[in-house]
Amino acid sequence: MAVLNLIEAITHALDYEMGKDESVVVYGEDVGFEGGVFRATKGLQQKYGEKRVFDSILAESSIVGSGIGMAINGLRPVVEIQFSGFMFPGYNQIVTHAARMRNRSRGLYTVPMVIRMPYGGGVRALEHHSESLEVLFAHIPGLKVVIPSTPYDAKGLLLAAIRDPDPVIFLEPKRIYRAFKQEVPEEDYTIPIGKAKVVKSGSDLTVVTWGAMVRDTQKAIEIVEKEGFNIELIDLRTISPIDQETVVESVKKTGRFVVVHEAVSSYGPGAELISIINEKAFLHLEAPPTRVAPPDIIVPLPKGEHHYLPDVNHIAVALRQVLKF
């Protein structure tokens, strides 16, 4: 049992699976010799050689597109997009090919590939380093979208993603890459894709979130619970396909719902959850399902970024509002 932070858990999972499965190859910009700008692939080229771990050309469409070809021809590519904001040149390959090859060939060719991307804000970065783009993947049939929130989950979900028969977009909340450590078993274990986790059960309100927002939301819940409430927290873990059962069950119990996310509000991921709850738990609702999300603006550069991300206080205010409705 090692005590690892989130990024170390990812390195460990990659290492583990490469050791086990020769068909796993890892590449992306600066991923080889240097081990990636966040060091997620540190040491892997030295251990597994340049054929299995390499620096790609600086071209995201090539990174994704070549990965599709490799996956069809028997490999299990795990590619890195340096920041999710740089996935756009590769988006054509992701949407029109990775997501569709199985359907287009009626199961003859499949794309068991993982596309890793650090995502999200709060690290005071340059432009395009802070986007939360989960909807752009979750709206596309054929893609799975996974977001871990702890080192333990990161390993289990990444192993599940690599072994998944379909393409998985693996979004890593870089704000918490090194935020805390956790015991991560050295052994093989997976966390099923498509299953949410009830972090904490409660009876008065259901809160759903994922990624780095899990911790902020936990803190907000702690504050609000001191005021006499009992709140259920669900870490969605998989953005698509949604574990609607877990969420709907919870709302049927609590009657109240808040979703917290880092993506902009309009046409954002929270809207889908609210719609599911309307469809499945309408008669149980005692207050309007509510989203806590950034406004419809472009993630500002560092000096303005605090206006963007909801903070603990902001979340707490929203929880109270819904609880007292």
Place this chain on the structure above:
Amino acid sequence: MAVLNLIEAITHALDYEMGKDESVVVYGEDVGFEGGVFRATKGLQQKYGEKRVFDSILAESSIVGSGIGMAINGLRPVVEIQFSGFMFPGYNQIVTHAARMRNRSRGLYTVPMVIRMPYGGGVRALEHHSESLEVLFAHIPGLKVVIPSTPYDAKGLLLAAIRDPDPVIFLEPKRIYRAFKQEVPEEDYTIPIGKAKVVKSGSDLTVVTWGAMVRDTQKAIEIVEKEGFNIELIDLRTISPIDQETVVESVKKTGRFVVVHEAVSSYGPGAELISIINEKAFLHLEAPPTRVAPPDIIVPLPKGEHHYLPDVNHIAVALRQVLKF
């Protein structure tokens, strides 16, 4: 006053504005000599010359990216993406630049540009010719997204889009390009971007839709109204920014809500409307807000496409369900 179908109204609007404003240039694949695969730009090169109307290279990133440069340097480019399913290579330019230049330069540089795209299904086409991708634009702050449903609106909205100071994604429902004709004034008129249209007022249920689905929904409403109901139909016309006032007002009156669209259901455009209604009209709701939308599948090739698009009967069934809830 001319009697035109939707595609003719678009040609007419382009012609009108080119005649009026020398800074308008029109280009895209096959847009010049041939006048576009749908003939939206027919005759324009002959009339305005190759400098103002031309065949682009076969490269959507170049089409959008060069348009951004032109718009910054004083032109008003109206570019065509041959089918919306081929916008993906240009998506990087749309999201990271067209949508952001104003903010990035704090108003110094702006991108008054229109990106026209035929979109939607029901024309029994090859793959990638039938997508409905409005969410991929509507979720991006900085973009406006407009969809006309009639020839009259097409002209008024396109003129408004060309004159808009910000980039407008202009999605044309190609299924109804030639479906019907309408009187379209030769004169100058615009339809404001951001305003929905109450097609028909009613008291029992609010139905919101747009594009080609307006006609199908109208038919479904006619059927259901014969059963003794009175239904309000709103043509959203602008997907972003949403005219929330008109929609919320209506739901406050009717207490019931259905949204009909061609995009796949999960994380689709309907979810945003449902969330707004929850936030703004929760206490007025008498039935769960409901969406009528294709399932989470890839638009099938022609022989399977009827499984995808909701038809009149499908819409009618949903309306009845909500009315009788």
Place this chain on the structure above:
Amino acid sequence: MFLKPYVPQSEEMVQIMDPNGNIVKPEWMPNLSNEEIIEMYETMVFSRIIDEKILQYQRQGRILTYAPNLGQEAAQVGSGFAIKQTDWVASAFRELGVWLRKKAPLYNILLYWYGNEEGMHMPEEVRILPVSVPIASQLQHATGLAYASKYRNEPDVTLGYVGDGGTSQGDFHEALNFASVNQTPNVFIVQNNQFAISTRRAVQTKVKTIAEKALAYGMPGIQVDGNDIFAMYAVTKEAVDQARNGGGPTLIEAYTYRLGAHTTADDPTVYRDQEEVEEWLKKDPIDRLKKYMLKAGIWDEEKEEALRKEKSEIVKSEFTKVENSEPVALEAVFDYIYADKTSIQKEQYYKLKALQEEVE
């Protein structure tokens, strides 16, 4: 022979057989048996007949959009014969001759264009990726396929096809660059048929030959008379052998002409004169090989008639099968989005099923 030293800028197009079926470069004539030449010819004729038949069905409203290959048969069949059955192909949508060469069942091909994805579920040994509509995107897959072959030390080569219009896309650039940097066993074939829908080749790029573009990647680039099946075969064979032996990728420009419409939705008379088409009809790749075979005494009109009759019958009977194929079931459009349907998809499926049954 062709590839070293290559001077793509020299504008010397490789031609072995002239439009009259005469061998003008005997020293380059590939070593092909009469049987092989006849097989090539038969494949080209088969392709032509399929095109003609489908166009006929299309006029009858029995099939929807189709992209004919008329005039490009030698570019496709010639290059297709240079690879093995085990080699991979990543193509766009106008490579029928390659599909035939790779033993793709005609039934599948027709079923696809009929509008049913099931057609692209080819037998595994065909090894051609499904039709790829987003222009040039398939070349990226070609590089990955080849990388995987090289990774496992397998001898397979991957051919990537693209059109002249496709060379303008960023994906063309990135794929050739990847292949060159990683020395993957790839051969890229540009079918320069002079048009991207209505847009002429000269609008796409200012270079004199598309083959020159290879210079930007430090790989051999070579322009070939795409209507000369011997030249197409010989050059592709050398490039494929080189790739198979670790020599890296090659770019081949097949200089040809699209005799028909872009697709059945297109009317080429809007943007080109019949005279131009007539000029190219004189260079027809099938006529050309036929002239050669007649002169060589390995073909006659009787055989020709028999061949055409046989192939026509096959197309007819396969198309009848396609027309009688099962309609696309609701299950089919749900079953291949993921390996397993999601919980939401299951609900959507049952709801639609109930709706459909209600109507029936």
Place this chain on the structure above:
Amino acid sequence: MFLKPYVPQSEEMVQIMDPNGNIVKPEWMPNLSNEEIIEMYETMVFSRIIDEKILQYQRQGRILTYAPNLGQEAAQVGSGFAIKQTDWVASAFRELGVWLRKKAPLYNILLYWYGNEEGMHMPEEVRILPVSVPIASQLQHATGLAYASKYRNEPDVTLGYVGDGGTSQGDFHEALNFASVNQTPNVFIVQNNQFAISTRRAVQTKVKTIAEKALAYGMPGIQVDGNDIFAMYAVTKEAVDQARNGGGPTLIEAYTYRLGAHTTADDPTVYRDQEEVEEWLKKDPIDRLKKYMLKAGIWDEEKEEALRKEKSEIVKSEFTKVENSEPVALEAVFDYIYADKTSIQKEQYYKLKALQEEVE
């Protein structure tokens, strides 16, 4: 002079002044007054001092990520001096010398890197597009800017800058192709500083020179000693003049070296040896011009000291202003998404405002 006849494959890099400040090709020496040469030098030194100061502030935690230009000053300032104030520039994020040449206020530049978009609101006459982070994407804008100039028969030329890594992106390919096909008044400058973060130039492409890539677009391509400011100036000037006179675009490879880290978030010792850096330090572009100027008797250590002092003071005082600048108001992050705030944005704004006020 340089561009015709161009043979980018010849591997002859254009050099006018050697690392010792000697003019090795007097016949190519551009016609520059002493004042102009001194101005070029001052601009390079200013750039260097800005970099050094910001790196110092960064270590003190007073500024966040920054991309220094160390070693690339001649490539930037030399090319920048070849254009007029009215010409356009579309650059990435490592072109400080060009910004300075185009009279971008230092305050704005520092404010931007301090983390405030307001910095990119330059005076209108600067005519440089804001910092563009998505690699190579800005070259597409360069083509559109130039198209618009040509459209209105205005004489302006647009310079597009990109790195060696950026040449791998599809956008590089498409932009050069657009410019060539449309003969827009563009000059593309690749600052080949040998690295894309940790990735070496050889990983990006197999060609010997990046200049060769021009062959794929039928435009002149030329490799220049990017640490020789006279060569950079002379070649860019010829290309700019040609573009201005309707002669179409040119690709220039500035062969140089990134002496510092990729950005302040990067540690180059992980992927390269100090020896390599030492070798390049000997070719430092600023030292080189200084040697020339000392020999020419137009410069001395006194002037040098005065210059450095003056520029340091400017950076210090401008940075103080930046540190004392107004915090980013909530309004500011809403006000420039659209010309007018949407109704939803207005609600979001008031809600956030109330929240923030509550906390205060």
